[in-house]
Amino acid sequence: MTSNYRYDLAPYTWSQTKSLKKGRALFTQPPMPIKCAGAPQKAMYLSCDHWRRQGRLADIEVSFCNAGQVLFGVSAYVPALQDYIERYGINVDYQHRLVAVDGPSKIAHFMVAGEDGEHQLEHPFDLLHVVPPQKAPTFIADSGLANEAGWLELDPETLQHVHHPAVFGLGDASGTSNAKTAAAVRQQAPVVAENLLASLDDRPLSAAYFGYGACPLTVERGRVVLAEFGYGGQLQPTFPRWLNDGTQATRLAW
Ligand SMILES: Cc1cc2nc3c(=O)[nH]c(=O)nc-3n(C[C@H](O)[C@H](O)[C@H](O)COP(=O)(O)OP(=O)(O)OC[C@H]3O[C@@H](n4cnc5c(N)ncnc54)[C@H](O)[C@@H]3O)c2cc1C
Structure with missing residues (x-):
């Protein structure tokens, strides 16, 4: 095992x-x-x-x-x-x-x-x-910042906490519906940084995250189905389709 x-x-x-x-x-x-x-x-x-x-x-x-x-x-x-x-x-x-x-x-x-x-x-x-x-880490679930399932209760686009405007969140502890991947964190981090600074300056929150996440599915040695998608399963490929079709197993994605 x-x-x-x-x-x-x-x-x-x-x-x-x-x-x-x-x-x-x-x-x-x-x-x-x-x-x-x-x-x-x-x-x-x-x-x-x-x-x-x-x-x-x-x-x-x-x-x-x-x-x-x-x-x-x-x-x-x-x-x-x-x-x-x-x-x-x-x-x-x-x-x-x-x-x-x-x-x-x-x-x-x-x-x-x-x-x-x-x-x-x-x-x-x-x-x-x-x-x-x-499941969510206990210290998040018990923090008073979590939804019923224990994850951080964030606005899905601004990543600001829905009840505590001074709090922003990102990563796997988030209750947003994106795939829990490091690829998601890569796009969430600049959004949180920008919106946090805007919030400190009393400016409107202008940066938005649209749920990007990526799962490189290693289907054989040398080939990957590079699944990249956002909220609602909307495809968000990094590469143009002529270069890499994420819905197919490709050597380039490997
Ligand atoms: C098998 C596997 C394959 C994956 N493959 C991919 C992939 O191909 N591509 C991709 O993008 N993502 C992949 N991921 C997902 C990726 O690893 C996570 O999405 C990413 O690590 C999330 O980062 P995070 O910092 O939010 O959470 P984590 O990486 O889980 O970090 C949270 C940290 O908090 C620490 N912690 C917990 N409780 C406490 C506490 N009370 N006090 C202090 N510290 C605490 C934990 O020890 C941990 O180090 C994979 C994950 C797994 C398990």
């Missing part, structure tokens, strides 16, 4: 991938919001690519156990990802939420949502890549 969501375990994930010759590999994704919504799939695609290159993929049954109901939240990127799901022969199990792991017996326990409620399911595994459920 491993998880790239602990950075020091990423090398262990790679050693697990390299040592698996046959059996069952499970990759999980918890309910949103999570850091970098594409990251649960990145480890899976790169592992499958390695097994394919080594001629082992046919002996490894790969499943993506996703608590959500779609492969990716922005539909423009789904066809390219679906192609890789089919190319690698991955079983995708939607509405499967990991709730417990029996390490010694190598069994993952899921709650599966259906029309008639939830039921339990056990999945034996030889390799398990876990993405843990995620």
